[in-house]
Amino acid sequence: MKRYETSYFFREGIRGIFLHGFMSFAAIGVIVACLLIMGSFSLLAYNLNELIGDIQNSSEIYVFVDESLSDAEARSVGTRINQLDNVDISTFVSRDEALSQFGERLDGAYSALIEGLESDNPLRHRYVVRLIDAAQMAETAAQLQTVPGVDQVNARVDITENILLVRGVVNTVSLALIVVLLAVSVFIISNTVKLATFDRREEIAIMRVVGATKRFIRWPFVIEGFLLGLTGAVAAFFLQWSLYSSLSRRVTEGLKNIAFVQMAPFDEILPGVLLVFLLVGFLVGMGGSLLTIRRFMKV
Amino acid sequence: MVRLVDVCKTYDNGTRALKGVSLRIDDGEFVFLVGPSGSGKSTIIKLLTGEIRPSEGRVHVNGYSIGTLRARDVPFLRRTLGVIFQDFRLVEKKSVYENVAFAMRVVGASPREIRMRVPYVLDLVGLSHKARRRPYELSGGEQQRVAIARALINNPKVIIADEPTGNLDPARSLEIMTLLERINALGTTVLAVTHEKELVNRFAKRVVAIDGGRIISDRTGGYYQYEAVRN
Numbered sequence: 364m365k366r367y368e369t370s371y372f373f374r375e376g377i378r379g380i381f382l383h384g385f386m387s388f389a390a391i392g393v394i395v396a397c398l399l400i401m402g403s404f405s406l407l408a409y410n411l412n413e414l415i416g417d418i419q420n421s422s423e424i425y426v427f428v429d430e431s432l433s434d435a436e437a438r439s440v441g442t443r444i445n446q447l448d449n450v451d452i453s454t455f456v457s458r459d460e461a462l463s464q465f466g467e468r469l470d471g472a473y474s475a476l477i478e479g480l481e482s483d484n485p486l487r488h489r490y491v492v493r494l495i496d497a498a499q500m501a502e503t504a505a506q507l508q509t510v511p512g513v514d515q516v517n518a519r520v521d522i523t524e525n526i527l528l529v530r531g532v533v534n535t536v537s538l539a540l541i542v543v544l545l546a547v548s549v550f551i552i553s554n555t556v557k558l559a560t561f562d563r564r565e566e567i568a569i570m571r572v573v574g575a576t577k578r579f580i581r582w583p584f585v586i587e588g589f590l591l592g593l594t595g596a597v598a599a600f601f602l603q604w605s606l607y608s609s610l611s612r613r614v615t616e617g618l619k620n621i622a623f624v625q626m627a628p629f630d631e632i633l634p635g636v637l638l639v640f641l642l643v644g645f646l647v648g649m650g651g652s653l654l655t656i657r658r659f660m661k662v
Numbered sequence: 663m664v665r666l667v668d669v670c671k672t673y674d675n676g677t678r679a680l681k682g683v684s685l686r687i688d689d690g691e692f693v694f695l696v697g698p699s700g701s702g703k704s705t706i707i708k709l710l711t712g713e714i715r716p717s718e719g720r721v722h723v724n725g726y727s728i729g730t731l732r733a734r735d736v737p738f739l740r741r742t743l744g745v746i747f748q749d750f751r752l753v754e755k756k757s758v759y760e761n762v763a764f765a766m767r768v769v770g771a772s773p774r775e776i777r778m779r780v781p782y783v784l785d786l787v788g789l790s791h792k793a794r795r796r797p798y799e800l801s802g803g804e805q806q807r808v809a810i811a812r813a814l815i816n817n818p819k820v821i822i823a824d825e826p827t828g829n830l831d832p833a834r835s836l837e838i839m840t841l842l843e844r845i846n847a848l849g850t851t852v853l854a855v856t857h858e859k860e861l862v863n864r865f866a867k868r869v870v871a872i873d874g875g876r877i878i879s880d881r882t883g884g885y886y887q888y889e890a891v892r893n
């Protein structure tokens with residue numbers, strides 16, 4: 364494509380945007396809104412998934428070994444534990460190791476608490492069991508209970524299940540929203556471009572009479588859609604950024620007395636968000652205009 | 663060169679607009695195509711511009727065969743033609759200059775070529791002084807001259823005018839036809855459709871008369887042959 368043709372297509376595309384200022388504004392607004400809703404839900408889902416990851420790590424099951432077993436017998440219980448389907452890995456922690464780990468967590472001033480306990484350790488041998496699928500924690504905990512030599516099983520089934528449930532809902536809602544909003548955006552862009560082509564149908568008819576190729580007629584409209592999508596994407600990106608940052612601050616601040624919760628920093632997800640927004644804006648813009656022009660060109 | 667051989671055209675609704683038309687127009691000719699309303703004049707024009715295809719027979723225009731023309735070649739056929747309509751078909755939002763220039767841009771001419779060529783053609787149709795005006799600021803005759811300038815801009819082999827004077831008063835009509843005659847004298851083939859007897863009789867040109875989808879007369883001379891044949 365010749366340079367002056369490209370510049371002509373862009374000029375015409377921009378002219379189209381300003382010719383239908385209101386529709387263009389509406390189209391960009393809709394794209395921004397759609398991207399923001401999509402983005403917010405996706406980021407929510409992302410953070411939940413991160414959180415789940417943490418919880419999955421901490422959602423270990425503690426299996427306490429019967430005190431009447433000898434050390435050697437206690438160590439052999441692990442073989443049976445590992446045979447269970449949902450067990451990823453189980454680590455034997457002897458009573459002595461458990462005590463010293465406990466001591467490490469109570470660093471500094473409190474370390475005095477465990478002094479003297481070495482000789483009379485109240486802790487039991489245990490296995491820390493990591494699961495393959497956290498969703499089946501309850502079943503696995505029940506199975507562990509039946510393993511010979513197991514005295515007690517500690518699993519925080521309720522918390523894990525709740526978080527998994529929330530994640531499932533958020534993921535489903537995000538996906539549904541993304542599909543619906545994408546369709547809405549394409550529809551709006553396609554209508555804006557339809558208006559633009561309708562407004563210039565005489566001009567297009569004349570262009571065809573004087574020998575314009577379809578490609579030549581199509582480009583300005585494609586660029587119009589592309590620019591609408593791009594503008595929407597960039598605007599949505601910056602809005603998403605500030606929205607996310609302020610939300611992130613508030614979450615950390617609001618929950619500081621309950622737990623230390625930190626959302627993923629925006630810097631970390633910035634390239635991904637920008638890329639996805641640009642891509643969606645680009646696809647929606649081009650898709651919307653091509654959809655319209657294809658129908659229109661059949662005349 | 664334009665050639666129609668035994669051309670029939672039946673529209674989708676069953677209307678038989680052309681019933682075996684054969685016609686040959688050589689390079690450099692000036693031809694009037696005359697006939698009453700509904701006789702098939704515009705159908706011939708639409709065949710020549712590739713807007714419609716013949717149902718039977720062959721249509722050749724400047725080396726393109728319309729019956730077998732691929733859709734993507736239609737624009738290139740049209741670049742060899744300059745088409746003028748009764749209703750001018752100018753872009754209202756563009757200036758006179760732009761209306762002419764954009765026909766060049768459409769075929770990929772560079773800005774430099776456009777700057778060189780447009781003033782020349784506007785001068786040819788006598789509208790240099792109104793280059794910055796919008797179409798609605800011009801008279802009908804002036805608007806048609808803009809359309810002629812646009813038709814000429816890409817140096818077509820053939821100018822095709824479908825009732826170019828249909829919306830104009832007799833004085834303006836004569837001006838337009840005289841302009842077309844001048845363009846013809848510069849070497850461009852001209853095919854002008856009209857049903858204005860007075861106008862045709864002022865020029866000693868070839869007159870092809872059509873009625874009911876058939877050519878009923880084809881003679882040269884400054885005379886509206888068509889009525890003579892009918893009586």
Ligand SMILES: Nc1ncnc2c1ncn2[C@@H]1O[C@H](COP(=O)(O)OP(=O)(O)O)[C@@H](O)[C@H]1O
Nearest residue numbers: 673675677679698699700701702703704705706
């Ligand atoms: N697109 C069309 N569909 C159906 N019939 C048409 C169409 N265009 C023209 N006709 C018919 O074909 C005949 C010739 O029309 P046309 O070529 O426009 O005549 P003219 O230009 O000589 O007035 C007329 O009967 C007209 O009604």
Ligand SMILES: [Mg+2]
Nearest residue numbers: 703704705824
């Ligand atoms: Mg007609």
